[in-house]
Amino acid sequence: MSTTELSASLEDYLETIFFLSREEGRARPKEIAERMKVRAASVTGALKVLAEKGLINYAPYSSVTLTDEGCKIAGKIAVKHEALLHFFTQVLGVEAVEAEEFACSMEHTISDHILQRFVRFAEYTEKCPSFNASWLESAEGYFCKAQGKAGPRCGKCRLSESF
Structure with a gap:
């Protein structure tokens, strides 16, 4: 196993050290x-x-303390965690405890290109002035309430069509 091939458990330790160092200025084994x-x-x-x-x-x-390589890996894991947590709580409206649990498990397996799509969609929800997304029970997905249905963007949308 190379240094970049870590189990989910070892990644969790790196991430915990990263957050403790950032929050407390240090990470002691007892705190971990x-x-x-x-x-x-x-x-x-x-x-x-x-x-x-x-x-x-x-x-x-x-x-x-994290080495430079450890900090790089832990930082990447933390970014994934925070992006997923934001998506679950702010976009999907999942309760914080449940969102934390899912973010922690998904951060180890989600590919960078799929995570980027999560991030881009979350950015869309924040930038669209009339977004007000709703999740339809019919499993059709999100739609813009300004449009009233899934489909083209409304006239207020400032995002490019390539989104």
Whole structure:
């Protein structure tokens, strides 16, 4: 397994270290265990593996820091997580706890090009002045309430037709 081929669990550790470092200024093993709701022994094992892969700087009883490569990978995972979380909560209206759970599981498997489509659609919902999307029970998908049906964009739409 190369350093870029990580299990979902190891990616979660990197992401947790990334967020703790950003929020608290440091990431200690105890805080990692609390945030991830795992035992300290599990954290120690994962940190050793991540250190062997050159993704973190780790010494027992010290704060954990990301290496440049670890920061790059963790940042990419965090971006995916935040984009998915935003999509689920702001576009689909999913409750935060459920959205968090799905974002956490999907961030490990979603391809970059599919995630980009999620992001572009979320941007569309924020930029269209009359978007007011609705999800139809008939599974037809989203539609613009200004149009009243799925179809061409309304005259108020500022987005290009290539969206």
